[in-house]
Amino acid sequence: MSSVYQVLPGPEHFLPPAAASMGVRLPDSGQAHIHGKIVNEEEAMEVAARQFLAAKVPTIFPGPLVLWAWNEKAAKKATAIRHLYETLKECVAPSQEAMLIPMPDYRPKYPKINPEVEINPNHPNLTIWHNKIDTCMFVGVHCHQANLSLKIIRGGTYCYTIAMCAQAGHEDAMLSFRDATADKIMRLADWVKRLKGSVKPPQD
Amino acid sequence: MATQSLVGTKNRAGQMVADPWELLHTAERTPSFFTGSEVIKEAVRRANCDVMIAYPITPQSEAAALIGELFAEGFIGDYFRGESEFAVMSQCAGAAFGGARVFTTTAGPGTMRAMENFPMWAGARLPIQMIVTCRGINSPLSIQPDTLEISYLLNTGMLVWHAETAQDFYDWILKGYIVSEEPDVHLPLALCCDGFFVTHTKDMVNLTPADQCLPPYDPYRSPVPCMDMECPPVRMMRDPFVMKSNYISYATHASWQQEVWAAIERSRKHAIRWLDGLIEVENPDADILIVSSGTAVSQGREAKCLLEDDGIDIGIVKIKTLRPWPAEEIREATRKAKHIIVPEFNVTGWLAKEIRATIPDAGRVLAGPHVCGGMTMPPEIIAADIKKRLGIQSESLAGRGS
Numbered sequence: 001m002s003s004v005y006q007v008l009p010g011p012e013h014f015l016p017p018a019a020a021s022m023g024v025r026l027p028d029s030g031q032a033h034i035h036g037k038i039v040n041e042e043e044a045m046e047v048a049a050r051q052f053l054a055a056k057v058p059t060i061f062p063g064p065l066v067l068w069a070w071n072e073k074a075a076k077k078a079t080a081i082r083h084l085y086e087t088l089k090e091c092v093a094p095s096q097e098a099m100l101i102p103m104p105d106y107r108p109k110y111p112k113i114n115p116e117v118e119i120n121p122n123h124p125n126l127t128i129w130h131n132k133i134d135t136c137m138f139v140g141v142h143c144h145q146a147n148l149s150l151k152i153i154r155g156g157t158y159c160y161t162i163a164m165c166a167q168a169g170h171e172d173a174m175l176s177f178r179d180a181t182a183d184k185i186m187r188l189a190d191w192v193k194r195l196k197g198s199v200k201p202p203q204d
Numbered sequence: 205m206a207t208q209s210l211v212g213t214k215n216r217a218g219q220m221v222a223d224p225w226e227l228l229h230t231a232e233r234t235p236s237f238f239t240g241s242e243v244i245k246e247a248v249r250r251a252n253c254d255v256m257i258a259y260p261i262t263p264q265s266e267a268a269a270l271i272g273e274l275f276a277e278g279f280i281g282d283y284f285r286g287e288s289e290f291a292v293m294s295q296c297a298g299a300a301f302g303g304a305r306v307f308t309t310t311a312g313p314g315t316m317r318a319m320e321n322f323p324m325w326a327g328a329r330l331p332i333q334m335i336v337t338c339r340g341i342n343s344p345l346s347i348q349p350d351t352l353e354i355s356y357l358l359n360t361g362m363l364v365w366h367a368e369t370a371q372d373f374y375d376w377i378l379k380g381y382i383v384s385e386e387p388d389v390h391l392p393l394a395l396c397c398d399g400f401f402v403t404h405t406k407d408m409v410n411l412t413p414a415d416q417c418l419p420p421y422d423p424y425r426s427p428v429p430c431m432d433m434e435c436p437p438v439r440m441m442r443d444p445f446v447m448k449s450n451y452i453s454y455a456t457h458a459s460w461q462q463e464v465w466a467a468i469e470r471s472r473k474h475a476i477r478w479l480d481g482l483i484e485v486e487n488p489d490a491d492i493l494i495v496s497s498g499t500a501v502s503q504g505r506e507a508k509c510l511l512e513d514d515g516i517d518i519g520i521v522k523i524k525t526l527r528p529w530p531a532e533e534i535r536e537a538t539r540k541a542k543h544i545i546v547p548e549f550n551v552t553g554w555l556a557k558e559i560r561a562t563i564p565d566a567g568r569v570l571a572g573p574h575v576c577g578g579m580t581m582p583p584e585i586i587a588a589d590i591k592k593r594l595g596i597q598s599e600s601l602a603g604r605g606s
Contacts, residue, residue: 015458020466025473026388064429106429122456143387143427144329144463151459167425168388171466 007036007174009158016155018147019171026169032177033169041177048137048162048175049191052088053199055135055160059099060085061119065166066140067102073182074140080185081139087189093201101127103138106145121145125156134202137162138173139180147172164188210419215252217279219417224382227418228375228478233410240403243370244309244335245270247377252417254281254304259292261314262347263399264337268309280307289314293321293334300330303423303430305381308332311399312339315353319360325392326361326464329428331384331421332392333377334362337399338498338549340577348578349398351498354526355554361464363393363471364527365479366497370407372524373397379478381418387425389471391464398499398549427467472528482530483523485537490519492590493541495534495559497523500547506583507547511590518590523555531562543593544569547586551576 005022020026024036032044052058062081069075081100088098103119113120115130121141128136136159138146143165150161150172162177163170164185169178177184210221222231227250238246244267248256256275258268275283281304286292289310300306310318315336325332340346341353357364363384367373376395384393397403423430475482492511494504501522508518521537523530538544538559546556546569556571563569573589575581584601591598 015455015462018462018466018469020469021462026470123452142429144390145428147427147463147466148456148459151462152455155455167427168386168470 005036007154007171009160009174010154011156011158012154014155016151018151024171026171027176027178029179032175033171034175036171044175044177045188045191046195048177048188049195050199051135051160051162051175052137052192053091053195054202055096056202057097057099057131057133057135058088058092059101059131059133059136060088061101061103061136061138061141063103063138063141063145064105065142067104076182077140077180077185080182080189084185084189084192087192091192091196095201099131099133101131103141106142119149121149124149124153128153128157128159133159135160135162137164138170139164139185140166143167143170146170215417215420216281217277217417219250219252219279219415221252221419222416224378224418227412227416228378231412231416233412235408236411237406238370238409239266239406240370240373240397241266241270243374243409244377244403245274246409246411246414247374248307249274249279249414250412250417251307251378251381252305252420253279253307254421255296255299256280256283256307257286257292257295257299258283258309259286259289259314261289261311263339263403264309264311264314264335267335267337267403271307271309289318290321293318293325296332296334297321297325297328297330300325300332301328301431303421305385305421306330306332307335309335309337311337312341312347312350312353316341316356319356322357322360322362322392322394327460329390329426329464329467330392331381331390333380333384334392334394335377336394336396337403338396339399346577349400349499349549350576350578351396351398351548352550352552352554352576354396355550355552357394357396358526358554360394361391361461361468362527363389363391363468363525365393365395365525366523367395367397367402368498368501368522370402370409373402374409374411376479378412378418381421383471383474383478385421385425386471386474387427389467389474390427391467391471396498401499468528475525475528479524481533482525482528483521483533483537485519485521487517487519488537489540490517491540491542492516492545492594493519493521493538493543494545494547494586495521495523495538496547497526497555498549500549500581503581503583504545504547504586507586507590510583510587516590516594526558529558529562534559534562535564538563538568541568543590545586545590545593546571547581548572548574549576549581550574
């Protein structure tokens with residue numbers, strides 16, 4: 001099915017559709033997608049970096065697959081994510097606030113989540129609303145839980161979503177990479193550094 | 205496909221782990237004359253399965269028993285009989301939650317009895333493979349071929365494929381694991397065939413080498429964490445968050461359901477690659493198309509030969525996958541057809557309803573002929589219905605030749 005549906009920042013709908021059900025297809029290796037359109041990975045790197053630099057609150061949401069050092073790859077990715085976060089902090093203007101908020105697990109949080117310290121896939125909008133996050137990147141979140149979150153975010157917030165997926169990517173993000181490695185995350189940090197100063201910071 | 209790095213190593217039975225594409229496309233094949241049940245056994249032998257759980261119900265009992273022999277020979281990690289079909293499917297879930305590649309078989313009332321488990325499997329993203337050897341499900345009891353049970357599976361969130369021949373069955377059991385275990389799919393597969401017609405008849409089937417097998421399942425590529433008692437989907441019974449009465453819970457559950465159906469959509473890309481398309485089309489320019497799935501396709505082919513003898517040009521569309529539903533392919537294949545004939549082995553004509561809902565100008569669809577309860581479908585009745593549609597008189601097949 002060819003798609004005319006575009007995966008764009010919301011708030012989209014009371015219950016937005018899954019992008020896959022609207023005909024959006026995942027990229028193949030070496031590719032990424034932006035708003036549902038397949039592009040080469042390097043183009044997506046530049047767009048993601050610009051999106052981070054143009055945001056008031058660019059935020060990384062690392063999930064359990066990279067928060068725990070359960071294998072060597074996970075530990076390397078965690079180091080790369082920390083580097084990306086530090087790079088973001090260095091490269092944004094004082095009026096911008098880069099954040100790193102973990103999704104440590106998927107347990108529903110009762111009676112109330114503390115949105116300043118964590119995000120949960122079942123109600124990610126609460127963390128995004130509370131911190132006024134306008135661009136975020138998921139990394140190290142299990143694909144099913146990431147897709148749950150990405151649809152809910154698109155439904156009820158204006159946040160621009162990026163997925164740095166270790167598997168096949170996410171149609172429900174506005175921009176998605178696939179086959180994520182520590183090197184790929186470092187490349188994104190390089191793009192942010194390269195574009196520093198060339199992207200106008202957001203106006204209040 | 206999981207664990208490519210293990211290609212060339214040996215599994216527990218001493219089989220060499222093969223590259224799946226090479227195994228199924230370039231490895232030497234041995235023609236073998238087998239029943240469908242024996243073919244199931246031979247496919248499972250090469251599937252590197254961890255667990256098979258069995259329960260007797262005709263016409264799948266023979267396959268379930270033959271797989272027990274595979275366990276005795278060391279090709280399957282564990283094998284046991286459940287207390288009922290419901291128990292079997294629940295036990296399959298437990299094994300899959302724990303990270304095992306799971307296989308089971310069922311049929312007819314067994315499928316219906318276990319039904320509650322199938323949306324649970326799909327919602328929990330468990331890539332269990334279940335062979336469904338379709339038979340009658342209603343009272344009075346019939347063990348004979350009837351495909352009504354497939355219609356109940358179509359909205360469970362499982363992948364549903366419908367094999368026509370024993371060769372399809374052999375290849376699709378192996379390909380089924382490859383597609384259903386992709387991390388962007390990761391759903392259970394109901395691989396259906398028409399009971400007895402496929403399971404209990406012998407056919408020549410080309411088998412891949414018995415000393416080669418699929419790579420093992422890699423649970424670390426699962427889109428959900430496996431067996432975490434604190435997190436959904438395993439966290440079902442204790443304080444189930446999606447049962448809370450508030451908007452957030454409803455929205456989460458809704459997003460979850462959407463994700464299951466999104467995963468079915470994602471399987472298209474993989475199924476197209478591995479099955480060489482979701483449909484197969486023969487003579488697409490004909491004014492009259494026979495569109496069907498399972499052994500009704502074989503009967504359609506025979507009817508085509510009969511009608512061609514009478515100078516009537518016929519095309520055939522074989523539907524391989526029912527979920528994902530090949531809507532775009534069917535629209536394209538039927539674009540020029542004036543008459544679309546849908547023969548089925550069930551009383552309700554569920555396939556014709558799906559096709560009518562898919563194509564423009566649905567009045568072109570003739571829902572039938574239908575047989576059910578174990579009746580055979582002679583090609584002559586398909587040919588007769590087509591002639592009737594065209595206004596050509598033909599002899600009645602039900603009388604005694606008066």
